[in-house]
Amino acid sequence: MIQITLPDGSxxxxxxxxxxxxxxxxxxxxLANAAVAGRVDGVLVDxxxxxxxxxxxxxxxxxxxxxxxxxxxxCALMLAMAVKQLHAHxxxxxxxxxxxxxxxxxxxxxxxxxxxxxxxESRMQSLAASNHSIRRRSTPFPYSEHPxxxxxxxxxxxxxxxxxxxxxxxxxxxxxxxxxTLQQRIYGTCWSSHEELQQWxxxxxxxxxxxxxxxxxxxxxxxxxxxxxxxxxxADLRSEKIHHKIRQHSQTVxxxxxxxxxxxxxxxxxxxxxxxxxxxxxxxxxxxxxLGQPQV
Numbered sequence: 500m501i502q503i504t505l506p507d508g509s510x511x512x513x514x515x516x517x518x519x520x521x522x523x524x525x526x527x528x529x530l531a532n533a534a535v536a537g538r539v540d541g542v543l544v545d546x547x548x549x550x551x552x553x554x555x556x557x558x559x560x561x562x563x564x565x566x567x568x569x570x571x572x573x574c575a576l577m578l579a580m581a582v583k584q585l586h587a588h589x590x591x592x593x594x595x596x597x598x599x600x601x602x603x604x605x606x607x608x609x610x611x612x613x614x615x616x617x618x619x620e621s622r623m624q625s626l627a628a629s630n631h632s633i634r635r636r637s638t639p640f641p642y643s644e645h646p647x648x649x650x651x652x653x654x655x656x657x658x659x660x661x662x663x664x665x666x667x668x669x670x671x672x673x674x675x676x677x678x679x680t681l682q683q684r685i686y687g688t689c690w691s692s693h694e695e696l697q698q699w700x701x702x703x704x705x706x707x708x709x710x711x712x713x714x715x716x717x718x719x720x721x722x723x724x725x726x727x728x729x730x731x732x733x734a735d736l737r738s739e740k741i742h743h744k745i746r747q748h749s750q751t752v753x754x755x756x757x758x759x760x761x762x763x764x765x766x767x768x769x770x771x772x773x774x775x776x777x778x779x780x781x782x783x784x785x786x787x788x789x790l791g792q793p794q795v
Contacts, residue, residue, distance in 0.1 A: 502553045520546040523558050533559040535569050536661040545635050545661040561691035571596035573663040574672050574689040577650050578603045581622040598719040598734040600688035610680050614654060620674045630667040635660055671696040678737055705732040706748040710741050712760040717763040721783055728787035747775055
């Protein structure tokens with residue numbers, strides 16, 4: 500007999516080992532359809548994870564931050580599959596979630612273009628509709644310690660998990676940008692609903708710009724805090740030179756919030772206006788309060 504303790508403290512008993520998905524299905528079909536992963540004794544695992552002993556279990560849906568991160572990580576795999584189908588010469592190097600989106604890096608024989616990007620996004624939409632499964636291959640390592648092999652289509656990808664069980668839950672996504680030449684990164688975004696995707700497409704009040712990859716997590720946290728205060732904020736976490744990103748966004752975005760190692764260490768940000776005025780360093784809460792007020 501296996502005893503499963505749910506987040507509300509209720510206890511369920513099962514006669515034999517069962518997967519996270521089966522736990523969700525035993526609670527209700529709606530939760531079974533919505534769950535993208537689970538937590539077993541606090542560890543994030545795939546829906547196919549087999550529970551063999553008594554455990555505390557919660558189900559993860561796209562409406563929570565961990566679930567949204569899993570959606571974006573899996574969307575990166577679907578991007579890799581789409582590129583492989585359309586451009587056999589492209590070799591996948593890496594890919595994962597990044598801030599409020601995802602990216603994949605490829606080695607290519609000829610640079611992919613904006614036209615290619617439209618075709619790749621269209622193929623991703625077809626793959627999502629085709630409902631391909633994403634399965635973790637057998638591995639001796641726990642989830643929290645090492646990347647694992649995940650199979651999507653006929654290809655295995657070495658990637659951090661967990662991942663969504665099938666591509667059908669990846670519906671609200673868009674590709675955004677290609678950088679590089681013979682080694683290229685494709686960036687995109689993914690959300691839990693089309694309404695959230697449309698909100699992301701609105702012109703931002705603020706663009707949070709990271710100096711390099713080391714500040715990506717902090718820049719994403721700053722962006723989320725700005726959003727919670729009612730500010731339309733996006734993050735540019737691309738591995739581009741900071742001056743290029745500032746020049747690009749200064750043409751269209753009222754305020755830039757720049758994050759480097761000093762800002763990350765001090766828990767603050769540097770703010771500048773579209774006109775080029777340096778507004779200095781500010782605490783994140785002060786920026787939220789200032790930009791959250793109606794602008795005259």
